[in-house]
Amino acid sequence: MFPLETISAKMLDYYVDRKDSLIIDLRDEKEYAEGHVKGAVNIPYGKFDEYRKLPEKKVLVLYCDRGGASLMLARQLAKKGYMTRSVIGGFRAYRGRNLVISS
Template sequence: MGLGLTFSLLGDCDPRAVPPTAISINTASHMLEKVRAKEWLLIDVRSPAEYAEGHIPGAINMPHNEIDHYLARLEQHEGKPIIIYCRSGRRAKLAMETLKKRAYHDVSHLEGDMMGWHGAGLPVDRM
C-alpha cells in the first residue's frame, strides 16, 4: 500500500469544508509499521499541550507556527516521506505549505487527522 492510497494531499481544498474522515484500521496499522521502522516521519503540528493530552504513537511534535525552527531537525530525516496531522486539518495544511516552500516535496496529510483517529478508536500515547 503506497502513500497515495493511505494519505491525501490537501492541495487547494478547504479542510473546514470537509467532514472528519474516520481512519481505517488497515491504514493505521500500515502507517504505524512504517513509523516504527523509521521509514516514515509522522509529525503532529498541534500545540505542545494538545500533543501531551494524546498523540498518535511515534509522532513527534512540531507546532505548525514554529515549523521553521525545526528545519534542522528535519534534515536528519531527509528522504523519508513526511506525514502531517493536526486536530482537524487546518494547521496541517499550513505546515504542509511551509514545508513545500522549503523544498520538502514528499509531504502528505493524514486524512481525518486526530479527530478521525479518535473516531476510529485507535490508540494514542499520552505524556
C-alpha cells in the same frame, strides 16, 4: 518536487509501522500531552519554521487537530522537495490502534 498526498486517518497506522516515515503532530504541546499517535514527534505549527532537521528521505506524515494546518504545511514542504502526507480530518478523525491517551 513531490506531489502532496492526503490520506485518511485510518491510513495513519500503516505509516506508524514503517521505518521510512516520520509522523509529525502539529498541535500545541498541551494537546500532544493529552493524546497523540504513537511515535509522533510534536512540532507545533507555530514553531515549525524553527525546526531545521527534517529527514529528506522519509515520508513526512503531518496531522493537526482537524486537517487544515497539516494540509497547508504539507503543500509547502512538498514544494521544497519533501515527500508529504496530510491526514484528512486530523487527530479528531483518528481512531486507530496507535492512539496514546494520557490518564
